[in-house]
Amino acid sequence: MSFEYEFPRAALTVDCVIFGIDEGDLKLMLIQRNLEPFKGEWALAGGFVRLDETTEEAALRELEEETGLKKVFLEQLYTFSALNRDPRERVVSVAYYALVRMSDHQVFASTDADDAAWFEVDAHPKLAFDHQNIVDMALDRLKNTLRYRPIGFELLPKKFTLSELQHLYEVILETKLDKRNFRRRVLKTGLVVETGDVQKDVAHRAAQLFSFDKKRYEKLKRDGFNFEV
Amino acid sequence: MSFEYEFPRAALTVDCVIFGIDEGDLKLMLIQRNLEPFKGEWALAGGFVRLDETTEEAALRELEEETGLKKVFLEQLYTFSALNRDPRERVVSVAYYALVRMSDHQVFASTDADDAAWFEVDAHPKLAFDHQNIVDMALDRLKNTLRYRPIGFELLPKKFTLSELQHLYEVILETKLDKRNFRRRVLKTGLVVETGDVQKDVAHRAAQLFSFDKKRYEKLKRDGFNFEV
DNA sequence: CCAAAAGTGTTTCACGTACACCCATGC
């Protein structure tokens, strides 16, 4: 079976830049390709868009098929359309970035990839295609978005300490933040609330666990509000 | 002649939201379709992406073919991929937004459109396809971008008065700004410089004409800087 | 001389920033 068109058509794919935080390091999930081109090399998760799904659905599907990740935060990043970005033929790719709670998710290599693994963002293997460009843009976007919208919570467990949150900001924004000022600002937003629980099994004073009040955030967003840290 | 593929493919198009400022009103350029579907209705400029051009090149080409506009500011907005956004078949569209100096550009309807015309953003005809969604997103993006990057100059003549610039901000952001505070902030950036010229043929005191120092802006951008108004 | 917009400083207040010590817990 084949499909015929009057004019030639580019193939349409999606690619996902998958971010996670682990022990204070920003990580990137990559998959090892088991198909040509670039077989055996590391690349972003992604694949062809089917006719019965939006690009966002395709991104979620590929994420699950190639890495086992489900129900993650996903946003469109940019569409890459350079003429020679795929050696086979003309391929236009809609890139997404995803934020994953590493603690909640078990990662496995699946049918479509030889392997899937986390790498440190600033120490990962050379990437296939133009995927390094995509990662660079995703990092810029992540930094910018983190500054203006409360998306950091998507990378942390549901309950987290303020120090964990601060370290997340420090790692992503590549700065040091003042502890007291950070806590004050975060709490002032009213979006981060005490759960009453505390840390367990730590070799020092146990920290309070907080959670992100998503409902309040949705309400404030509707009323026009911005959350900067 | 026809083109065959193993799997079905979506058609790929670009659409352009074209903004202009005229006498203090924010305008939108629309084209009247001369082909089905939605023949005779108003829509965004746009069309199919060829295999030998990037989506950005396609957007620039369609802009020129359908409206005569050349050398305008153009940035990618978002890629729209809802399954039923085109009644003919599956069409994925990469949307761009463009900023045009209305004074510099003569607009004409061309071969690909029955007509091209400016409309007020908040009083334009009903749009074909999902183009209203695209316009809504472009407006949001325009507001947000204007707040953080000096793009307003792309809508004004090369030489402009500070009042013109302020009105542009007021129209796009839908707020009133304080004249003295606005002038102070704008001048403090050092990106807006006196040209030495003044307005002509105005029935009141002639204002100084300023211009945007693009070179200085590029330099500051490289050094990491943000321009908020 | 009148209409219309240009141009100009100061005060106030909120917020960001810098900064250091005691506390609780596990080992």
Added chain:
DNA sequence: GCATGGGTGTACGTGAAACACTTTTGG
């Protein structure tokens, strides 16, 4: 008891916001 991170308040300076009158020019 000591090592480790948790948790807390204040002083200062900068920048945003509010605010009204004089100047210039053309008609």
